[in-house]
Amino acid sequence: GIQVEQSPPDLILQEGANSTLRCNFSDSVNNLQWFHQNPWGQLINLFYIPSGTKQNGRLSATTVATERYSLLYISSSQTTDSGVYFCAVEGFSGGYNKLIFGAGTRLAVHP
Amino acid sequence: DAGVTQSPTHLIKTRGQHVTLRCSPISGHKSVSWYQQVLGQGPQFIFQYYEKEERGRGNFPDRFSARQFPNYSSELNVNALLLGDSALYLCASSLDDGGPLHFGNGTRLTVT
Numbered sequence: 001g002i003q004v005e006q007s008p009p010d011l012i013l014q015e016g017a018n019s020t021l022r023c024n025f026s027d028s029v030n031n032l033q034w035f036h037q038n039p040w041g042q043l044i045n046l047f048y049i050p051s052g053t054k055q056n057g058r059l060s061a062t063t064v065a066t067e068r069y070s071l072l073y074i075s076s077s078q079t080t081d082s083g084v085y086f087c088a089v090e091g092f093s094g095g096y097n098k099l100i101f102g103a104g105t106r107l108a109v110h111p
Numbered sequence: 112d113a114g115v116t117q118s119p120t121h122l123i124k125t126r127g128q129h130v131t132l133r134c135s136p137i138s139g140h141k142s143v144s145w146y147q148q149v150l151g152q153g154p155q156f157i158f159q160y161y162e163k164e165e166r167g168r169g170n171f172p173d174r175f176s177a178r179q180f181p182n183y184s185s186e187l188n189v190n191a192l193l194l195g196d197s198a199l200y201l202c203a204s205s206l207d208d209g210g211p212l213h214f215g216n217g218t219r220l221t222v223t
Contacts, residue, residue, distance in 0.1 A: 030209065031209065031210075033211060033212060035214075041199060041216065041217055041219075042214070042216055043154070043201065043203075043214040044214075045211050045212060045213055045214070048210065048211040086153050086154070088153075088154075088212075090209065097166075097167060097209075098156045098159070098167045098169060099144070099156055099212065100156065101146075101153030101154050101155070102153055103152060103153050104152075104153050
């Protein structure tokens with residue numbers, strides 16, 4: 001099946017710093033989504049980005065489908081950015097199209 | 112508009128019991144999917160339903176089943192609960208078969 005690898009697994013930042021999170025996937029995918037899970041467990045959809053670049057405020061994402069990776073950029077980080085960032089790809093595995101999550105990048109932003 | 116709603120929020124069950132988890136999608140969304148998230152891991156796909164038909168199934172035993180109702184709400188049923196079924200169960204909806212997923216706050220199931 002499709003493998004999704006995220007790096008780094010853990011990241012500690014000072015407020016105001018910038019960061020880049022990476023997601024590599026092992027096969028062709030139909031789409032790719034980035035999520036933020038806050039400390040209370042709520043999963044928020046950040047981007048639906050099968051290819052190209054999108055921006056939403058301080059966050060932006062780029063997916064290069066032909067090279068099987070996606071990047072999530074966080075600029076001027078704030079303490080509220082803390083949590084786990086998941087990349088999820090939709091691909092054909094086990095006879096079905098399914099959304100497969102990576103293990104996540106755990107981000108802590110300190111004041 | 113209300114987001115994806117799940118009930119109950121927390122549940123404690125004993126090994127061998129049965130549990131039913133419920134999910135109401137965002138109004139107008141026709142696809143519902145279920146995920147299991149154990150501590151420290153990413154969500155794992157269990158089922159997807161679109162227009163009341165099963166469209167996908169993950170690597171879970173037959174003790175797990177689900178259905179989608181005419182109003183697009185959904186139930187996840189787990190029989191013969193095991194300790195390893197303890198997890199956060201997440202429901203997500205999307206407008207169509209595919210597209211951005213929107214998650215509910217989850218049901219935290221503890222099996223003792």
